[in-house]
Amino acid sequence: IDYLYRYTRGKQPILSRTKTIRPEINNKVVENHAAEIVQFTSGYFLGEPVTYIRRGEREGASKGIGSLNDMMFFANKSSHDKKLATWMAIAGLGYRMALPNKKFKKDSDESPFLLDILDPRHTFVVYHSGFGHRRMMGVQEIYRYNEAKVLTKFCCGYTDTHYFEVEGQTVKVWKPHTLNDIPIFEYRLNEMMMGSFEPAVPLLDAMNTLMSNRVDGVEQFIQSLAIAVNCEFPEDITLTDIRKAGMISLRSIGENKADFKVLTEQLDQSQTKTLIDSMYDEVLRICAMPSRSNGSSTY
Numbered sequence: 001i002d003y004l005y006r007y008t009r010g011k012q013p014i015l016s017r018t019k020t021i022r023p024e025i026n027n028k029v030v031e032n033h034a035a036e037i038v039q040f041t042s043g044y045f046l047g048e049p050v051t052y053i054r055r056g057e058r059e060g061a062s063k064g065i066g067s068l069n070d071m072m073f074f075a076n077k078s079s080h081d082k083k084l085a086t087w088m089a090i091a092g093l094g095y096r097m098a099l100p101n102k103k104f105k106k107d108s109d110e111s112p113f114l115l116d117i118l119d120p121r122h123t124f125v126v127y128h129s130g131f132g133h134r135r136m137m138g139v140q141e142i143y144r145y146n147e148a149k150v151l152t153k154f155c156c157g158y159t160d161t162h163y164f165e166v167e168g169q170t171v172k173v174w175k176p177h178t179l180n181d182i183p184i185f186e187y188r189l190n191e192m193m194m195g196s197f198e199p200a201v202p203l204l205d206a207m208n209t210l211m212s213n214r215v216d217g218v219e220q221f222i223q224s225l226a227i228a229v230n231c232e233f234p235e236d237i238t239l240t241d242i243r244k245a246g247m248i249s250l251r252s253i254g255e256n257k258a259d260f261k262v263l264t265e266q267l268d269q270s271q272t273k274t275l276i277d278s279m280y281d282e283v284l285r286i287c288a289m290p291s292r293s294n295g296s297s298t299y
Contacts, residue, residue, distance in 0.1 A: 138184025
């Protein structure tokens with residue numbers, strides 16, 4: 001999950017690439033389509049706030065549904081939903097926590113509960129392995145200072161009856177609570193718990209390589225090497241000096257005359273662009289996003 005999060009932020013493998021030939025020209029271009037896919041997925045999934053409606057004709061249901069929507073509004077649930085959808089698009093998982101609002105006052109613009117979206121890199125839910133796979137506990141990892149004033153990782157969690165804190169392998173807190181439930185809930189983007197762009201990561205890496213090579217091609221054309229055939233340079237000029245000047249010295253054998261020319265070779269940008277566009281369309285298909293080139297929908 002941390003890898004996918006950093007990938008979305010632009011920390012992708014292309015940034016650590018090396019070149020053995022002309023290593024001084026080594027452009028590292030991140031074409032961050034991962035962030036584009038995450039933004040599209042979360043916006044499409046929860047572009048508008050979730051509202052609750054009545055089902056059935058039970059008396060008094062409309063008033064209760066209205067009160068519930070007001071509570072969600074006061075708890076700022078719409079912004080929490082957007083954050084939850086973003087984590088789901090990145091990691092394939094998202095976690096919400098709900099706790100009672102101890103400062104709640106009746107007839108005030110407050111909600112009787114508080115909501116928070118937890119970082120899935122430091123949160124997990126344990127499920128029963130038997131029929132129904134019911135939740136057994138929800139746990140969040142946090143860092144704080146222990147009794148010895150040392151910054152330590154604590155695993156803080158809930159069962160349906162108790163709250164606990166574990167430091168290392170020592171249970172520091174184990175006390176009952178009155179929630180009658182586990183307040184940490186897990187949401188999955190799909191059954192495989194994969195991020196929205198995760199299946200297309202190899203293609204995204206290949207696109208970064210192609211884009212970097214395109215920029216290298218332009219720079220290598222601008223910094224083309226000059227070839228001096230059968231020419232003499234002063235003795236104090238070394239091969240390193242010649243290379244820094246963008247030149248190569250070659251000595252011919254026989255009656256050949258000295259020659260001086262620029263060695264240039266351009267990358268076929270049109271064919272490269274065609275390949276990148278084709279790979280981008282494949283990424284959109286794999287990630288179930290609308291195709292922009294032909295206007296067709298994805299499968």
